[in-house]
Amino acid sequence: MKSENEILSRLAAYCSSAERCVQDIQKKTQTAGLSDEAEGRIVAALKKEGFIDEARYARCFVNDRLQFNHWGRIKIAQELRRKGIPAAICRESLEAIDEQAYRSGLLDLLAKKQKTLRRKDEHEAFAQLYRFAAGRGFERPAIICCLQQLLKGIDYDSMEWME
Numbered sequence: 001m002k003s004e005n006e007i008l009s010r011l012a013a014y015c016s017s018a019e020r021c022v023q024d025i026q027k028k029t030q031t032a033g034l035s036d037e038a039e040g041r042i043v044a045a046l047k048k049e050g051f052i053d054e055a056r057y058a059r060c061f062v063n064d065r066l067q068f069n070h071w072g073r074i075k076i077a078q079e080l081r082r083k084g085i086p087a088a089i090c091r092e093s094l095e096a097i098d099e100q101a102y103r104s105g106l107l108d109l110l111a112k113k114q115k116t117l118r119r120k121d122e123h124e125a126f127a128q129l130y131r132f133a134a135g136r137g138f139e140r141p142a143i144i145c146c147l148q149q150l151l152k153g154i155d156y157d158s159m160e161w162m163e
Contacts, residue, residue, distance in 0.1 A: 002032065004034070004038050004041070004042065007029065007032050007034065007038075007042065008042050008045060008046075011025055011028060011029070011042060011046060011051075012046065012049070012051050014028065015046060015051035015052060016051065019056060019057045019060045019061070020051075020052060020057065021052070021054055021057045021083050021084065021085060022043055022052060022054065022084060023083050023084045024083075025042070025043055025046060025052060026039060026043070029042055029043075054085055054086065054089055055089050055092070055093070057085070058080055058085050058089045058090060058092075058093035059093050059096065061076070061079070061080060061083075061085075061093070062076055062080075062093045062094060062096070062097065065079070066097065066101075066102070066105065070105060070109050070136060071136055071137045072106070072133070072136050072137035072138030072139060072142070073094050073097065073102075073137065073138070073139060074137040074138065074139060075136060075137020076094065076137060077090055077094060077137075078137070080093070102142070103142060103145065103146060106133060106138055106142055106143070106146045107146045107149060107150065109133070109136070110129050110132070110133060110146055110147065110150055111150060113129060113132050114129060114150065114151075117129070122151055125151060126147055126151055129147055129150070129151075130143055130147060133146070133147075
């Protein structure tokens with residue numbers, strides 16, 4: 001079994017390669033078979049040295065999921081909660097999203113998806129695109145706004161299924 005200092009230096013290198021959260025480090029220490037006390041010391045040391053910063057991790061996570069995975073706020077928030085990020089940090093990171101870039105990204109995503117649809121009418125297209133965007137974790141108002149821009153001429157207020 002490796003010493004605590006060896007594990008600490010390996011985890012420091014692990015954190016240097018990419019942003020990590022406390023949960024990522026805890027998983028690694030558990031697989032190494034460390035005691036809870038040793039795990040706590042390692043996490044504290046990594047935080048003290050700046051290798052782990054959950055606010056920085058959350059900002060990077062939000063940015064990456066928006067840019068590369070094209071996720072919405074709902075899905076990003078769920079994933080941050082699953083990773084054990086405190087609610088205040090999640091909220092702060094999500095509020096930092098540029099709304100114009102967010103809507104523009106959603107509009108681009110919906111436009112690409114629209115090209116792949118096989119549909120009979122605009123209402124069917126609207127429903128399919130709405131479900132697609134909701135599955136990606138976008139909020140209802142953002143989806144409706146972007147779909148109104150994309151599919152002009154539909155009376156959205158008459159669509160009961162959305163209520």
